[in-house]
Amino acid sequence: MAYHGLLHKYGSLLDLPTHTRPVSLLEGDTPLIPALNLAREMGGGFELFIKFEGLNPTGSFKDRGMTAAVSEALGRGATTVICASTGNTAASAAAYAARAGLKSIVLIPQGKVAAGKLAGALAYGAQVIQVDGSFDDALSLVALISEKHSICLVNSINPYRIEGQKTAAFEICDTLGSAPDWLCLPVGNAGNITSYWAGFKQYDELKSTGLPRVLGVQAAGAAPLVLGHPVDRPETVATAICIGRPARGEQALQAAEESRGRIIAATDEQILDMQRTLARLEGIWVEPASAAGLAGLAAEVGAARLEVRAKRIVAVCTGHGLKDPDIVTREMSSPKIVPPKLDALEEAIL
Ligand code: F0G
16 A cells, blocks of 8 residues: 555544645654664574664654655644754754744754754755854754744644654554564653653553663763753763753653653763664664664663563664765765776785
C-alpha cells in the first residue's frame, strides 16, 4: 500500500483539531535497524535496535511533530510560523512551512548551530535570526513574540508537536509486535521523551503492547534534569541538546519515574566515542546528540547498573551525521594525496 505520511497513517490516534489541513513530506516510517555488532561490543546477550530517525525528510525526528504542528497552523489560517532551535527544529519548520506556503522565522543561538542545519533552514527559505545568547534565551523570545503577535509557535511547547512525535512509539510497537524492555534516547528540551512516553501509554491502552522503561540521556555539560536545577551556561559538543532549561523537563522526569527508568548524563567524550563506534561497527552515522542515548546505555551496561540479559532495547538516533560533518572532519588529518599512477596507489594502500 502506498505510504501517505504520518497524519494519514496514524491521524485517528492523534488529538488534532478538525480544521487540520495535512502538510506532509511522507515523514516517518523510519527503519528499526538491528545492531548486532554494537550489542556484541557492549557485552552481548541482548537485542539492540536503532530507530534511525535521521532518515526523515529533513534529516531528523522533528519532521514527525512538524507535520502535525504546521498542518494545524495552516488549517487555522496562520500565515507565519516561528521557533527557537538548536538547528533541527529550524530546518524542519522551514521545510514544512515552505510546503504549506507559510512564512517561517527561526531563532538560533549564535555560533552554536551545525552547518548542515543552518544550511537547511536557509535553503528552505526561512528567515534566520541569530540570538546573542543561548537556546533558552531564544525560546523565551519566541514564546513572548508569539503571544503578542499572530505568529504560530512550533516549538514542542505546541501540543500538536507532541501528538505527531508519538507516532515513533507506535511504529516501534508495530514493528516489534510489542514495546521494547528499554527505550534509550537523548534529552534536550524534553519534547521527544514526553512524546514517546505518551505514545507508548496510548498504544498499550489500545493494543496491550506493554510499556518500556525509559533511559533519557543528557549531555554532562547540559544536564539540568540530572543536576536538579537549570544550567545557565550549558556547554556540549552535542549542540542539538545544549539546553539548560528544558521546556518539558517536568514531563521528562515523570516519564522516567513512571516507566521505572531514569535520566542520566553522558560526557562529550562518551558521546563522540559512541558516534564513531556506531558508524564503524554498524554503518550508521548520526550527529553527536543522537549518539547520546546509546552512549548512556553503554555506560550503564558497562558499569552493571542496567540488567540487559535477554532484554530487547531500542535506541533512538534522532538526527543524521550529515547534519554536522565538521565534527568528524576537523579531527581528521586530511586524506593522503597520490599522483594518478597505479604504483603510487599500490604504495599508498597495500
Ligand atoms: N537529538 C537531536 C538531533 C535534536 O535536534 C534534539 C533537539 C534532541 C535530540 C532532543 O530532543 O528537545 O525533544 O528533548 N533539538 C531541538 C532543536 C532543541 O531545536 O532542533 P528534545
